[in-house]
Amino acid sequence: MSHTVFINRQALYLRPDPTRVVVRSFKPATEPRDLNPTDKTRANHILERILALPEEVAAGLLAEVLENFQGRHRNLLETFEARAKEMENALFNHPDVSPVQRQLVGAYFLHEYSFEASALFNPSIVAHPDQSGAPEGGRRFIISLRAVGEGHVSSLTFRAGSIAPDGVVTIDPTARLAAIPRVRSWTTGPDGDAVEVVFKAEEDLSERVIFPITPAQSNGIEDARFVEFKENGKSLYYATYTAYNGKAIRSELLETSDFMSFRLSPMRGAATYNKGMALFPRKINGRYAMIARQDNENLYLIYSDDLRRWEGGTPILGPQYPWEFVQIGNCGSPIEMKEGWLLLTHGVGAVRKYTIGAVLLDKDDPSRVLARSHEPLVRPDPSEREGYVPNVVYTCGAMRFNDQIILPYAVSDTFSNFATIKILKLLEMMKAV
Template identity: 75%
Template sequence: MFLNRQALYLRPDPARVVVRPFKPAIEPRDLNPTDKTRANHIVDRVIGLDPEAAAAQLTDVLENFNGRHRNLLETFEERASEMEDALAPHSVFSKVQRQLVGAYFLHEYSFEAAALFNPSIVRNPDQSGAPEGGCRFILSLRAVGEGHISSLTFRSGSISARGDVTIDPTARLASIPKVQSRSPRLDGEEVEVEFMLDGQLSERVIFPITLSQSNGIEDARFVEFDTGEGKVFYATYTAYSGRSIRSELIETTDFRTFRLTPLGGLAARNKGMALFPRKIDGHYAMIGRQDNENLYLLYSDDLYAWETGQVILKPRFPWEFVQLGNCGSPIELDEGWLVLTHGVGPIRKYSIGAALLDKKDPAKVLARTSEPLLRPEPAEREGYVPNVVYSCGALRHGDQIILPYAVSDTFSNFATIKIAALLETLSG
């Protein structure tokens, strides 16, 4: 059997929380500019505490939450600095009062309480400690919490010489990055963020930052991109505002600092774009879906602008009659570009297949699978969205493909695929 499922179940953990700004809802009377807002009322009450009561309250908050987050007092200070409008009417207040105000305008958010799914995998830029003949990797995952808000989180692990996968222990704490800069771009914002130096990779959570992402950063498809002068990790993802979607791009070299940039052009109005790992004939190239049915090949001279492309794959087999999409960036083999696909069939059952594109001209489809490589097993059918297996990107290691995949939009697992046997299943 050329495909082997591994029992490495990555399940959502509601105990993992980040601390996020709390914004009191605006009541009708708050719309009157002559009235104080709820934020002002809360600040008034905090400032009204006598010094001993304020200190006792802050001590109580720290005792309750200190073991759950890093640098809480610093976080309180930063949040208080964002509340200057509400603090301005008060000419005198102590540092304790200021920190306490910050605490009142924060809340915990269990970012993966509902789901941990749609993974992608790349080689870790730091290969120290890699097993002999194996490699270290970074796994990105879509985490979903209350209100179905999606964020981006990470895990690390190793692949042995023979393809066995192990996952490093997940950090108990979690944190969001500091925003280093914001700048207008197209009809949105480009944002640069940075995580603290001493935090583990699995602590890092990129929560929605801009308006276009406000309801979710979804389905990041990471790829190690060869610039010709070095390696950069890019990921296309879907930004969801709650009303509209668009494709955006993450860029990093170390998985500690990230730049998030909206993409322009007609193709960027859709989801599911995946970047080739290098330029082709001097052009950037993407696989994407522009019409909710077919897979397209797109070229651009500008990494941040993508227009229309050409259809290269259409639904042909019953398991993909509803629609076709990609399962991450193309993987370069000696035989051509391997594109893992997802197909949707009866009862909206999602399965994973593959296609092989010509190395020099990816518009030429050399072969494809007539039957799925991976479909929901009886034990993998139940979850938030039943009957779904899905991936946002696989990794070649030696003679195998390491395929992380999601189960029913709920949790994630791994499969390994022998490349030679996979190629034998492809037909013209």
Template identity: 70%
Template sequence: MPQSAFLTRQAPLLRPDPGRVIVRSFRLTAEPLALKPGEKTRANHIVDRVMALDPEAAAAQLAEVLENFDGRHRNLLARFEARADEMEPAFAAHPSFTLLQRRLVGAYFMHEYSFEAAALFNPSIVPHPDQSGVAAGSCRFIVSLRAVGEGHVSSLTFRSGIVSADGTITVDRTERLATLPRLVRLVGGMDGDEVEIAFSGDEDLSERVIFPVTPAQANGIEDARFVAFDEGGGSTIYYATYTAYSGSTIRSELIETRDFRVFNLSPLAGTAARNKGMGLFPRKIDGRYAMIARQDNENLYLIYSDDLRIWNGGEAILRPVFPWEFVQIGNCGAPIELDEGWLLLMHGVGPVRRYSIGAALLDKNDPSKVLGRSHRPLLRPEPAEREGYVPNVVYTCGAMRHGDQIILPYAVSDTFTNFATIRIDDLLKSLD
């Protein structure tokens, strides 16, 4: 069956916007993490210069900063004060300082960062926790996106929208402002840092940006695969596996949220959590958590665990078979539950490292049994989709079911994001 017979590309496109910026802390490259008593660094020298300004000049300088930047960010003075709180070692050499001076020093140790200047890609999609006011047969959704800015640093951002009863997709307007969350809790452990962050709640969902917090995430929070997890009894929690990149090493981590306002981030442990691309099943199977992963860089494994944060072992259930996937295969997000079984979207890498998207159907009671898979890709780069940061790539981190269709957001050449819909009946017929 030709691809066009059951897959329809939609009009909405999500493109990177360099005009959307966050204001974040920076540390001078020569600034040590801890200062010795009496030692002065570049940071001290900057503080010295600020402290030397008379009150009128300091007030004028802060007013100029606010005139230039206040309309581009929420609560800018509070962010300057919070940054000053982090600069206490640089204040240690000074007997006293005013609130004005603290705010001005904070401003000197912050900068704007265009977090999605380079790319907005690798999406996943889940039903929005708030479905109030949605027309019958429609569904409000949340799309998570990997945003990339200067230095190829990846962060996590969001969009919302509506899919109508007939599968028409509308994405809500993206707000101009963007903001970082408040750090609520940071706990160090043997396996790394656990983090709780919270947004104030008065921002639009599209304003919220989860930027790297811990050393393990320093260069990126990559490819979040969100899933609406059924806890039973009508309770849903949202999990996402993602790749934390330090700049030299990677590890798998987990996000947990109920409202997309408060998030917990924690590392995953175990021999099966050492690579990219883990996809959590949306409910327990026989009382255990289940995951699809690719710990050997080539094949897909089914793994079970009694502990959501520890994953070991696993059974290889899918290996590269067809020419379009000879280099490697990987999962494209959480399996989707159908009456017929678990639908697993998967990517394959073929000649000239062209990425395509296919699917497999797993037995509902025993997902280690493969009932069918794509002989040909469901989605491959069209001529208009070949150019970008990484050419010849289509990729997704998760789709969702809506009635008799699959709603598939997908990235194009690691640059921007598009949407497609797939008719489930016809898709299943294509899996042998």
């Protein structure tokens, strides 16, 4: 069956924009707050030079900084003050520091970071918790995206949009500004650090950037697979993602109800030391369920009574067709339909070409594979082969809307696009197992 029969690419490109920047802590040498106040390091020297400035010179320099950067960020003076507060230990021996000097100190220990300068990819999509403003007969949605900037550090960013009744997708305009959240709480436990972060109400959804916070995430929050989880008539949004510290990976869990405040916490258990975990959107037979990749050869079904502990599992799917001989993995949380659970998969074939396929799992017993696609649903077309990683199409989650699957997908680890898939045609092309 021709792909044009049921796959409709929308040419709605989300490309990285290097002009969008956030301000982050700048840490020359060792962070001053970690030092003995009597130590003399580069950071201490910078601090002493700033505090040695006459008050009028410091005021003029602060005004110059504000004029230069004010239009690029919200509430810069507040941001400078917050950074100075983080350095209280370093400022302890300087009790007569004026407000101007404190704000200038904060400015010198910050820097701009272009968080999506290199890539904007691996999207995931869920229904928006606020459906006001949705087109009649349509739906509002939120997509998450993996943004990559300097040093190949990955963060999490968002966009909102709408689906019309006919399946046409539109994306809301992207805000020019961007911001990282305030850390509301930080808890250190035996399994690692858990943090709660919150954005300001005036910050548009597309302004919100969740940058790595804990040591386990220091080099990236990667490939968030969002799902709207329903239990007892209520919805919460969870995302499993890969935390990367430059050497090791592990799966962690994000949760939110409003996409304004978020909790990020480690998961534990043998199954969490791999990538690509995806949570089912509801409990199955009273237990949480997850699709996971543990050995690159098979996809596993795992049950747990504890949302944060995942052990073992049963292999349910392995490479079968040439386009997935090298590797198979999931492409987001399973989608519930009357026919069963639709699980999108990725396969890696010759010359490391990534494509997207599909599997149908039994609704009551997802370990039973009912059908699977013998050909890819989406493969890189000629305009989608070039990028940071050539010959790759990939997604971290799709959404059902009426008789279609709305599929945001990444192109060559560089930018993202959308496709729609007719469910009936998709089921017709899948082979029974």
